[in-house]
Amino acid sequence: MGPTMSGGWKSCPKPPKKRRRTPYDEIVELCNLPPEIKELLPRRWERYGDVVILKLPKELTSYEREVGRLYAEVLGANLVLVDEGGVRGLTRCPVVRVIYGEESEAFHKENRLIYNFDPIRIMFSSGNIDERIYVAELLKGSGDRRWVVWDLFAGIGYFSLPAGREVKGGAVVSVEINPLAYYYLIKNLVFNEITDRTIPVLGDNSKVIVPGTADLTISGYFVEEGWEEHVARVCSLLKPEGGLILYHFLAKKKELELRLAMLLKRFSRELLNRNLDVAEHRCRRVKSYAPLVYHYVLEVLARPTKGQKPSGEDWASLYK
Ligand SMILES: C[S@@+](CC[C@H](N)C(=O)[O-])C[C@H]1O[C@@H](n2cnc3c(N)ncnc32)[C@H](O)[C@@H]1O
Structure with missing residues (x-):
């Protein structure tokens, strides 16, 4: 019997797939x-x-x-x-x-946003893409809450652009110390049509913050010297009802636990001064940075200490 549709033809060897020329x-x-x-x-x-x-x-x-x-x-x-x-x-x-x-200049498109910058003088870290998307998703999931976001190391808008696109009824304050990065930040706010909800500030974040105003703070820079003061600054920024902190840092894998413990101790101490507590925290690895050194983000949810009546939203719902 000749080949049948269900048997013989099936067993015919397929021509080898040609690898696409890259x-x-x-x-x-x-x-x-x-x-x-x-x-x-x-x-x-x-x-x-x-x-x-x-x-x-x-x-x-x-x-x-x-x-x-x-x-x-x-x-x-x-x-x-x-x-x-x-x-x-x-x-x-x-x-x-x-x-x-x-x-x-570079015009880089990512996550439906345009990042314009001078690639010779301004960095762009493609490895942080998940974090940029995370910030967008976080704000997208915040419903009708009118978040005030402080992006403390704004650069050309790495986090301010995704935050600005998704913040609803709230605002993003973007602080940048380098005039050239600030110039591109302004251009990027315009290109991405989010000037109505973003407040760019040229200056040093240690000098320009307004305490008690933030629902979300982003520290997308590896503060080594003076990190304790920076943690204090971030905590002072939060509203009395608390908020969320995204804190980027570098650590060797074997030193991560110790580093995390030090950071959390500091956050707890500074938050306590403002009747806030570390209600929840988590840490994720963003990318490999150098041999044996990794870039991490610590996420801290701060809420009023027990006995204090939360005066704002139920932040824990963010984690459901
Ligand atoms: C380029 S991003 C960092 C991206 C990446 N996470 C890293 O650290 O390699 C950091 C931005 O923070 C700015 N910056 C540094 N210190 C600052 C300060 N005290 N206040 C405001 N902006 C600052 C820098 O000029 C830079 O544009």
């Missing part, structure tokens, strides 16, 4: 460098609009112009930068070098 394959194909150098071409890169950022091994340094041109051509980028390692100083200026193209 941009990396194309880059390797077009590259005229020696094979041992070709092997070192980066398989991954950061992309912000028309800007591509590469990490290059030192063996590629003498070929970097050619490499930059190649990546620009295949990826359709206007500007290619080499990431020389992290960020510098208080303003978190990236350590990058141009290997192709002319200085230009």
Whole structure:
């Protein structure tokens, strides 16, 4: 008997699936460098609009112009930068070098928001995307509560943009110390059409806060020196009925427990001064930051101490 629809045809071997040609394959194909150098071409890169950022091994340094041109051509980028390692100083200026193209601004789209910035002077951490989305979701889930959000290290609006889009009837106060980042923050508030609910402030957050006004505070910067004062400042910002604190920090995995205990002790102490308590807390890992060092976020829900009548919303419902 010949093949049947249910038997014979099914057993016919399928032609092997052809792997899709990736941009990396194309880059390797077009590259005229020696094979041992070709092997070192980066398989991954950061992309912000028309800007591509590469990490290059030192063996590629003498070929970097050619490499930059190649990546620009295949990826359709206007500007290619080499990431020389992290960020510098208080303003978190990236350590990058141009290997192709002319200085230009990035227009990065993420979560239906536009982030405009100068990629040579302003950092953008793609690894924090889940946290940016988390802030948007948190506010989206806040119903009709008119939250007042203080973004204490606003930069170009990393958290202020998702917060600003979702805050309903409330406001986002965005504090930024670096005039260049502040310039892009203003532009981004305009581009994303949220100027009616955002209050940008150029200045040092240790000088400009208004105590007792926040439902949510965001500290998206790794405060090392003077972290105790910063914790005190954050706690003083909360409304008498309490609120939520998002506090970013760095720690080695093996030191996390100790660091967390120190932070929580400090938060408890400072909150107590304001008749508030750590009602709940949780900590999550955002990303790997350096060898053995991780970026974490501590989330603290502060509520009036027992015996104090909560005068606001039932914050615990946030966690249901
Ligand atoms: C770029 S974001 C940090 C992103 C990322 N979490 C990190 O720390 O690498 C931090 C922003 O906080 C700003 N900043 C630093 N100290 C500040 C202060 N005391 N008051 C307000 N803004 C400050 C910096 O200029 C920068 O734009």
